[in-house]
Amino acid sequence: MNDATAIPTPAPAERPALPDHLSIDPRSPHHVAAVFEHDIGIRLNGQERFDVEEYCLSEGWIKVPAGKTLDRKGRPLLLKLKGQVEVFYK
Numbered sequence: 001m002n003d004a005t006a007i008p009t010p011a012p013a014e015r016p017a018l019p020d021h022l023s024i025d026p027r028s029p030h031h032v033a034a035v036f037e038h039d040i041g042i043r044l045n046g047q048e049r050f051d052v053e054e055y056c057l058s059e060g061w062i063k064v065p066a067g068k069t070l071d072r073k074g075r076p077l078l079l080k081l082k083g084q085v086e087v088f089y090k
Helices: none
Strands: 021-023 040-044 047-049 054-056 061-070 076-082 085-089
Touching: 054 085
Parallel strands: none
Antiparallel strands: 021 054, 040 047, 040 085, 054 061, 061 076
16 A cells, blocks of 8 residues: 555644633533533642532632532532642643
């Protein structure tokens, strides 16, 4: 097989820049759907978290569900945890 008949592999899609404030809730003004097309990771104080609903890098906090507790609209009740927040693509 020569190089002229080889099928070119598509280039990986460009990842959007990770925003300072991001939420997984589509109703939030801080929701960026293009970021969620890729796997992202979040660390708080050096430990990777898998339950983060929202984060803010500049203010240094994340929001996580408070167990199985729900608010009056049926959404998880969120706790704000403060510390050093790192966000990265996996």
